Amino acid sequence: MLDLRLYMAQRLSALVMGPLVLGHIAVMIYAIQGGLSTAEILGRTQGSLLWFLFYGTFVVAVSVHAAIGLRVIAHEWLRLRGVALVALTWGIFGALLALGLSAVFAVTLP
């Protein structure tokens, strides 16, 4: 189900996400104390090019990574194959990318 190309996309996106996940967890540990509010989140992220790049990269990488991962699970556990499997992979990639980027835009656009 995974040829060399998909495998490399899977590992490359994972490699990109390694430091991003660590950063994300660090922010969560920092920000969770005393509860969260929309104003607090926006105060940190709104108008920040750095956070836009951080979470923009994260969303692109996770869309690739999750689409390929779910493709493998759909094949091995649900026996999905052929065109349906390709459609599922691209569908998950597109949906996650659209949803994720709209979230990134919502919290970082000035």
Added chain:
Amino acid sequence: MKQPARSHPLWFAFVLHRVSGLALALFLPAHFWLLSQAISAPARLDGFLAFAENPLVKIAEFGLVFLLAVHMFGGLRLMALEFLPWSDRQKTLAAGAVGAALFLSGTFFLRAI
């Protein structure tokens, strides 16, 4: 309980990696959708954040942070297995990944409550 056939530490590490990845992928759309409401419907996001003060939601959040951390550390182990010189200590490394994930998610939980 009777152990399932073929169960051994690295097989459990595989199942944990797969289940955590699946759970995170299913969680992501909700996560993205809620955050995208920050400008258009801030009341909805704030409503959810208030709901997240519920102790049961805190425990669920702890679970999510654990899944994220264990998927990352487990994935780093797999990439080290594939791209670095072979190490026979895979079971130790897999246990270490779970330990590190528990440490990070535990720190998060103690700060959250």
Added chain:
Amino acid sequence: MTRSSEMLHVTVQRGTAQDPRKQRFDVPARENQTVLDVVSWIQQEVDPTLSYRFACRVGMCGSCAMMVNGVPRWTCRTHVSRVAESGQLDIAPLRNLPVIKDLATDMDPFFDKWVAAEGRHHPTRGRLEEFDPIKPDDPNRVEANLGIECINCGICYAACDTVAGNPDYLGPAALQRAWTLLNDSRDADRSGILAAVSGKGGCHNCHSMGSCAQYCPNGLNPMRAIAGLKRETVKAALRWKRDA
């Protein structure tokens, strides 16, 4: 001491894949007894129509592997005392392979995948030429050494959940064979091997769950060999991109 009064409670999968059924047998327990002894006792004393496969009985030929209490094992070297759970034995044909009858599986898919993984020697020289000397401590030779004691028993193939979920997957044994050839300076088709293990069913489907290494009766580690293949295919792809 022979505990002739004690009996083992054995269930054996009978019939073909279309019509499998479990049959119960009570087999006298002996102090020294392998799982293959139990199967042979049933065939010789109770039901001569029981089909199963074995040859050497000393762990060399790789033909007697079966599922024993859900775990793939070489039955000729597996003592009942080590695997029976309170006198119960559940014996079934090897997992992930079509059943011919009773405990005999069709090994064709297993060996077809050896061929598909280019698991055969591609000679560099003719018989009249001098051969390429390989030093025993050469790093490639040392790496190949780790995989060449495979007896083709199919236990890793039966243990692998990736094979179970993905019928195209070449499996641990065939990929390990490809890895030993890739480390053999007398093999001429390095790029052919790398291409053969990079397809839809290739080495990149492995999830490193390590059931192959866990259950290999000879203590080999196909997971390590497959990791080597992943590394070499990625290296070759990056090199090809740079040169293009």
